[in-house]
Every structure is written in C-alpha cells, then in structure tokens.
Amino acid sequence: MRADWQTGQLGDFFEIVTGGTPPKAKKEMYGSYMPLVKPPELTGAGVQSGEDFLSEEGAAASRILPVGSVLVSCIGNLGKIGISKVELATNQQINSIKPNAGKAFPEFVFYLVQAPHFSDQLHRLASGTTVSIVNKSKFKSILVDLPSLPEQKNIVATLDEAFEGIDTVVANTEKNLANAREMFESYLSSVFSQRGDVWVERRLEEIASSTQIGLVRNRKEQGDSLEYSYVKMDNITPNNYFDSKNIVRVEAKQSEVEKYSLKKGDLLFSTRNSYELVGKSCLYDIEKKEPVLFNNNIMRIRFVEEISPNFAAYLFHSPKVKKQLENMKSGTTNVSAIYYKSLKNIRLAFPSLDTQKTICGRLDEMSARTQELEAIYQHKLTALAELKQSLLQKAFSSELTAREAEAAVEEATA
Known part of the structure; x- marks a missing residue:
C-alpha cells in the first residue's frame, strides 16, 4: 500500500445497513414490488432479484438499499457477497455498504470485500458457538485502505479484465462438476425408485x-x-x-x-x-x-x-x-x-441385508468414480480461486499491473 492511500475503519468511510425480515404472518408486507435478498442469493455477482419479494408496504417498512450497495453475509456462511443492481432490501443476515461517491466506486468496494485482508478480519471478528456472527458494530470496525478515485478506476479495470477470463473457466468447470454430481444423484434416485415388493x-x-x-x-x-x-x-x-x-x-x-x-x-x-x-x-x-x-x-x-x-x-x-x-x-x-x-x-x-449390501456395492463404485471427477474439478476451482485471491492481494497492495494480471490468467487458464 502506498503512503497516499487513506486507512480507516469501514464505518468511517461508508454507511452500514443491517437488513431485517418483516413477519411472515403479515402477508400484506409481501408481494412483488421489491426483492428481499437472503445469503443464498449472494453469488459473488450483481443482485437484482430474490426468492422473496416485498409489497410497497413491506418496502416502506424496510431499510432500502440503493443501486451499487455491496452486500456481505455476516451470519452463518460468512463473506458471501453481491452488489445491488436494483433498489432492494435484505434480511438480517446481511450487512450492506451503501455507496459513497466521494470516497469510492461501488465496483472498487465490491472487489475490496473479496480481498484477503478484508475476509481475514471478517472471520476473526466472528462470534457464536453454533453459527458465526459478525454484528454491525464489528463489521464497521474492519480496517480498509482507499486509494484515490482515479487509481480505484485503474484497479477495477485491471481486475475486471483478469476476472472475466478466470470466470469463464470457472463457469465451465462448475458445469462439469455439477454434471458429475447430477450423474450420481440420478443413479441414486433410480436405485431407490426401482425397489421390489420385498422392501x-x-x-x-x-x-x-x-x-x-x-x-x-x-x-x-x-x-x-x-x-x-x-x-x-x-x-x-x-x-x-x-x-x-x-x-x-x-x-x-x-x-x-x-x-x-x-x-x-x-x-x-x-x-x-x-x-x-x-x-x-x-x-x-x-x-x-x-x-x-x-x-x-x-x-x-x-x-x-x-x-x-x-x-x-x-x-x-x-x-x-x-x-x-x-x-x-x-x-x-x-x-x-x-x-x-x-x-x-x-x-x-x-430390502434384505444381502440386497442392501449388493446395492451399496454398486453405489460405492459409482460414488468413487464421481468423487474422482469431483476431486479433479474441485482442484481446478481451488487453483482459480487462489489466483483471484493472489490478484486481489496484489491489487490492494498497489503491486498489480495490467500486464502481470494478464500473464497470470493466461498461465492458469491455458
């Protein structure tokens, strides 16, 4: 990080909003007016819809987030992220960073919350024995470094280009991984749906x-x-x-x-x-x-x-x-x-114990083949995720050039 970057707590630079969920019993609060986003809908990309929607009345009673807000899951599966592409509300598991045009581009903040320095702090601040929780006050205390707006723009452009190439390979690998799992699930389903009368x-x-x-x-x-x-x-x-x-x-x-x-x-x-x-x-x-x-x-x-x-x-x-x-x-x-x-x-x-063992033999064989494929695809996904983290680490340490990013992506995706 260069000396001209500003360092401070997240709450010093941005307004933080914790979401909420209207009672399900109040049906008038739900409708089709505005998305109510939950952690499963945070996929590391733009967010413009959700499984649940609020009515106008429900939205009026909620904390509405503008376009460009960065959403971070802070209860349960920590660190799932998204960036709002429409006005929306979230449930209480999500802390959101509202945009501040004078301090940072929303896209820069979106990359910032993915960086190792941010993620490490988020997990260290977690409390709770059953489910990890980072409350609003702890979330606001996370230390961040902000360069000038022109430099933010350059960092975003470099990461956008690098991540586009990585994401294409990730999407293809995830499709192969899903196909392997679906193949086993389909086989498992067929085994248990074709049972005989002696079951x-x-x-x-x-x-x-x-x-x-x-x-x-x-x-x-x-x-x-x-x-x-x-x-x-x-x-x-x-x-x-x-x-x-x-x-x-x-x-x-x-x-x-x-x-x-x-x-x-x-x-x-x-x-x-x-x-x-x-x-x-x-x-x-x-x-x-x-x-x-x-x-x-x-x-x-x-x-x-x-x-x-x-x-x-x-x-x-x-x-x-x-x-x-x-x-x-x-x-x-x-x-x-x-x-x-x-x-x-x-x-x-x-069925009988002997038949159970016969079925397990077939399922074990299919499961082993599936796990071999999953291991190959998962290893590739892990390597690509590590590359992203490496690029983010360098970018937020002011050490990444566009040429270095391009070379790293070409090598990893060849």
Missing part, C-alpha cells in the same frame, strides 16, 4: 438401536493441541461426505469419552445449522485407535443389525427422504433445526 418400510425409531446428541464444547474450549479429536458440523460436507480436515481437539472426562465417542458405521446427522444445511448427514467410516468425539449440533445414529449403516447413509440422501427432512425443518433464518421428535417418524424403506 419393508419402517420409522427411524424402529430401526435405530441408539441415537445421541454430541458433546457441548464452546470455541474457547477447542484447540489444536488438546487430547481428543472433536467432529463438528463443518466436517459433514454439503455433498454428504465426511471431511477429516480441520478437525479441532478438546478435553473430556472419561465418562464423556465413553458416551460421545464415534465408531465406524455411525451415521452423523446435522440437527442444527443454517436452513440450507441442516439435515445434511454422512457415514463415519473410519477406524481410529484414539477416541473421536462429536459436537452437540450432530446426532449420532446407530442401527439394528438388519440395517447396513452404509445403506442407511445412502437412503438419507435419496430424494424421498430429503423431501421428508425438508418438511421437518424448524427455527429461524439464522439457525434451523430438525428435532428427534420429528426425525424419529421419518419413514425408511429397505
């Missing part, structure tokens, strides 16, 4: 030998050098795999270790999460000598002998079961839950 349907509580909510440990009680591994809801991926990376560690009494340990074949079910992620699940299929404990936002489910845990895990990912789970979600926009009093009544169909 039996039971409620979960009839085929679960035990269920257990995990151990409570807040963030201050977690670390990297404590005694026991501690599985949290982020270790269950949105694609229903177990992710062993970034597992934290905790201390526990022997009685807690005995009660909250995992073993191979346990089904891990996310009972509390954001609305879109609650209900995700995966099979814990790892043999470890040391005890591995699990978090209180996860339910451990073990099954009776005539149910293959692997089959049950696939069954939980089938369209019919997912639809049942969707109808069981309750809670707020920020934190949703699926309680066992509802989950125990979910209906699951299964």
